[in-house]
Each structure stands twice: as C-alpha cells, then as structure tokens.
Amino acid sequence: MIKCYPFNLLFVNIALICLDVVLAFIAFFQLCRIHLRNQRVGWTRQKVLHLMIGSSNCGYFIYFLCMVVATCKRWLCWSNVCGFVLMALPKILFLAAFLLLLSFWADLCHQANDEEDGDEENSSRKPLLETSKTKVIVLNVLLIIAFAAIIRIEQKNPSNSLVFARVYIDFLATLVLLMGVAFGCYGFLLFSKLRRVRSEKASSEMRKVVGLAVVSVLCFTSSSLIALFTDVLLFHHWNPEKINGVKAPILLILHHVLGLSVPFAFGLWFMRELPAPSTSNRQVQPRAITFISYGSAGRHHHQYYPTATSSEKQVSRTSPN
Numbered sequence: 341m342i343k344c345y346p347f348n349l350l351f352v353n354i355a356l357i358c359l360d361v362v363l364a365f366i367a368f369f370q371l372c373r374i375h376l377r378n379q380r381v382g383w384t385r386q387k388v389l390h391l392m393i394g395s396s397n398c399g400y401f402i403y404f405l406c407m408v409v410a411t412c413k414r415w416l417c418w419s420n421v422c423g424f425v426l427m428a429l430p431k432i433l434f435l436a437a438f439l440l441l442l443s444f445w446a447d448l449c450h451q452a453n454d455e456e457d458g459d460e461e462n463s464s465r466k467p468l469l470e471t472s473k474t475k476v477i478v479l480n481v482l483l484i485i486a487f488a489a490i491i492r493i494e495q496k497n498p499s500n501s502l503v504f505a506r507v508y509i510d511f512l513a514t515l516v517l518l519m520g521v522a523f524g525c526y527g528f529l530l531f532s533k534l535r536r537v538r539s540e541k542a543s544s545e546m547r548k549v550v551g552l553a554v555v556s557v558l559c560f561t562s563s564s565l566i567a568l569f570t571d572v573l574l575f576h577h578w579n580p581e582k583i584n585g586v587k588a589p590i591l592l593i594l595h596h597v598l599g600l601s602v603p604f605a606f607g608l609w610f611m612r613e614l615p616a617p618s619t620s621n622r623q624v625q626p627r628a629i630t631f632i633s634y635g636s637a638g639r640h641h642h643q644y645y646p647t648a649t650s651s652e653k654q655v656s657r658t659s660p661n
Contacts, residue, residue, distance in 0.1 A: 344412040352589045353404045356596050360397040360404070363604050367394030370612060385444060386611055392437035393604050399430030400600070421488045424505065428484045431512055434600060436477050438519060438556070441607070445526040445549075449533070476515070483508065502574055509574070513567035516599065520560030527553025548610050555606050563599025566591055 371390035378384075403426045410418035417423070487508050491501045527549050534546040567573055572591045 345408055348589045349592075350408065352592055353408055355593070357401055357404045359597070359601050360401040363601060363608070364394045364397035364401065366608055367391075367397065367604075370608065385440060389437055389440060389607070389611065392433050392440070393608065396430045396433035396437065396600075397604065399426070399433060400596075403427055403430060419501070421491060424488050424491055425484060428480075428487075428508070428512075432477060432480045432484070434604075435480065435512075435515065435519070437607075438523075438603065439476060441552075442519065442522055442526065445523075445530060449526055449529045480512075483511070505574060506571075509567055513564040516560050517564035517568075520557045520564070523553050523556035523560070527556075552606060552610070555603060559598045559602050563595050566595045566599075 367390045371387060371394065374384075374387055374390065406418070406426060407423070409415075410423065415422070487504055490504050530549045531546060531553070534542050534549065570591055572588045573595065575588070
C-alpha cells in the first residue's frame with residue numbers, strides 16, 4: 341500500500357484517522373454518560389451537539405480511510421460522486437454542530453436585550469438563528485447533490501470536475517469564515533453582559549465564552565484561508581500523487597486540526613459537565629449555562645441568561661415554559 345500511495349500523505353492520513361477516532365469515541369462516550377444521567381429530559385442541545393461531533397469525526401474517519409483504499413484499488417467512483425459525497429457530508433455535520441451552538445448564543449444575547457427593555461412580545465419570538473441554521477444545512481445538502489450530479493456528468497473531463505469542486509470548497513470556506521466572525525461578535529456581546537455580573541458562576545461562564553470565541557475566530561479563519569488560497573485540498577482528494585515535499589502535508593494537517601479537531605476538542609472539554617440527574621418524583625427543570633443549554637431541544641424555551649441589575653449582582657434566570 342505504501343507503493344501506491346505517497347508515504348508522506350499516508351502518514352498524514354493515519355494521524356488524522358487516529359485523531360478522529362479519539363474525538364468520536366470521547367463524543368459518544370460523553371453522550372452515553374449524559375443520556376444515562378438524564379434520560380427523561382429527552383434530546384437536549386447538549387446531546388445533539390455530542391451526536392453531531394461524534395458523527396462528523398466518524399465521517400472523516402471513513403473518508404480518510406477510503407481515500408487510501410480507493411487510490412490503491414483504483415476505484416473509479418472515487419474521483420466522481422463517491423469521494424465528493426464522503427468529503428462533504430462530515431463538513432455539513434461540523435457546520436450544523438457549531439451553528440446550533442451559535443444559535444444558542446444568539447438567543448441568549450437577544451433574550452437578554454428583550455428582558456432589559458421590558459419587551460414581552462419579542463421574548464416569545466423564534467430563535468434568531470434557528471431558521472437560518474436550517475436553511476444553511478438544507479442549502480448545503482442541495483449543493484452536495486447538485487455538485488455531485490455535475491461532477492458525475494463531467495467525469496470524462498477531469499478539469500471541469502476540479503473546477504466545480506473548487507467552487508464548492510470556496511463556498512464552504514467562506515461559510516466557515518463568516519461563522520468564525522459571528523462567534524467573535526456574539527462572544528463579545530455575551531462577554532460584555534457577563535462582565536457586569538458579579539458571581540462565581542458568571543466568571544466561569546465568561547471564561548468559556550471568551551475561550552470558544554477566540555478559538556473559533558483563530559481556527560476557522562486559519563482553515564478557511566488555507567482552503568481559499570491553496571489547492572492542497574483538491575490535490576489531496578483527486579491527485580494525491582502530485583503532492584510532494586513537506587509543505588502540502590503540513591497544510592493538510594493545519595487545515596484539519598485547526599478547522600475541525602481543535603474546535604471539537606475545545607467544545608467537548610467544556611461540555612464535559614453532566615446535567616442534573618432526573619427523578620421520577622418531580623418534573624425536571626432543565627439546567628442551562630451560557631456555553632450550551634441542557635434544556636430540551638425539541639421546543640423553544642426561554643433560556644437562562646445573565647443580566648445585570650442595580651439591586652443585585654447575580655445571574656438572573658427564568659424558568660422554561
């Protein structure tokens with residue numbers, strides 16, 4: 341297998357496969373712990389996030405493994421539809437996971453503003469990014485189908501397939517870049533609100549918000565610039581034998597680790613806390629923190645959010661509907 345696949349890329353693929361397996365195992369292990377701890381609450385945002393993170397890493401594990409096998413076994417479909425779909429699906433799960441978290445941050449910011457303004461009508465509106473998040477995911481799925489069909493039709497002309505793949509990669513890179521900017525903006529808004537609250541809980545949440553915002557901006561920007569201004573992702577997928585030297589493998593590692601592994605690992609670390617255990621004697625009150633909600637993901641609730649008042653320096657909380 342080493343003879344049919346560049347050794348430097350083989351080493352990179354094995355390293356990324358191991359990293360994806362570790363992150364997937366951690367995500368699913370924590371999902372099982374959370375579910376066993378609090379089964380009566382149902383599917384919360386915390387559970388959905390762990391499921392998406394684990395599924396995305398499993399998708400990349402399958403992709404990197406199939407890339408080596410397909411190159412050595414000369415799979416004809418790999419350079420057409422099969423390889424493109426396996427490359428795109430894990431990225432959609434990645435976007436869905438962080439858009440879910442971003443939508444929660446947006447809800448917190450705007451619900452806190454509604455509370456401070458005393459506007460009860462706006463407090464019952466749908467989450468700000470809930471609709472746009474769904475549209476983005478649906479758009480990505482439709483784009484995968486469209487580009488896969490085009491690449492399949494243009495399989496006799498490899499240069500056209502590369503052009504269409506280039507367009508899709510640039511689109512995803514731009515979307516990730518905008519998502520990083522959004523995390524930075526909403527992170528700053530939440531930080532400014534939490535900064536006015538004097539409590540140990542608010543300080544802990546503030547560190548989480550700042551940490552994820554900084555990691556998102558740096559990692560998403562770096563990986564997006566690599567995807568936008570280099571062709572290393574195209575050659576890695578379609579023509580791995582054309583990648584020589586050390587520069588390209590380093591760019592591949594940086595793109596995957598900074599753009600995916602580091603944000604996933606950071607999110608898993610701060611979501612390691614278990615929710616309060618459910619009991620059969622009373623209705624469970626979903627616990628929430630600024631970083632991620634433990635409440636039900638199936639319905640829209642008034643989330644807990646931090647506000648600053650003149651009479652008390654605590655994090656005010658509202659009960660879910």
